Amino acid sequence: MFEAVAFYLFAFLTIAMFGITVLTSQALYALTALAAGMIFISAFFFILGAEFLGAVQIVVYSGAVMALYAFGMMFFDTTRDVKEKQGNKFIIVGLATISAVLVVLIVAAPLVTENIVALYPVTPDVGNTQEVGVVLFTKFLIPFEVAAIMLLVAMISGIILAGKKMDLSITLMTDAEVRDFKEDNNKKVLS
């Protein structure tokens, strides 16, 4: 009973928040709605008994990823309204729905045939975090290490890409300096 109430409540909230994210024309509304939706999604993980995954969802998504996006919003000019493509709305909604149903069918088709055997079965009297740790550091050790290397590469590339010329501020320079700066950049792009 309570599970059903929680499921429907959080499903409604998540869909509403992500709808706002997709449909609004204000970038700030989209960011806050996305952050709220991420937290509501972690509620599903808690309902499903995946406590560690829910905690990671809160820490990584609404902590790290949202902070990065907030930094990006401060950097870009997001105060003006976002212009949108003027396409056919029915085609967009129809295509999105059809492809989503297709993806879920692809995921769910092996489940319907009922020939799935649990590879790493859940043991009943052990906590979720402990189980996740055991499976992650025995069966999934190599993917774990590869993911660590991938995060390291992403960090280095982020520093190198974003850190270039961070000491120059376009807002604090005079007009002539900004013009020179842009001409230099154009030369670099053309050469």
Added chain:
Amino acid sequence: MEIGLSHYLVLSTILFAIGLIGVMRRKNLLLLFFATEILLNSVNIAFAAISHYYGDLTGQMFAFFVIAIAASEVAVGLGLLIVWFKRHGNIDLDSMSTMKG
């Protein structure tokens, strides 16, 4: 009323459709990234639900790796966006047509 696996799969479908609508109608690249995050999260819900209803931990493991990939995607993507913004002053998708024939 009992909540089954199909409930979660339907919810995942709806969220995936919302994310795809965002990918198709957005022009600003930052908001396009938001829609990508919605896609990844909807798939995470499906993984966690299947993992719970089949008593198997593999789904949760895949969700962890999806989260790691999303985090690194955001770092690299925002770095590229900052470089593009410094060069051209906007992050509209239509301005990136230098490879058009």
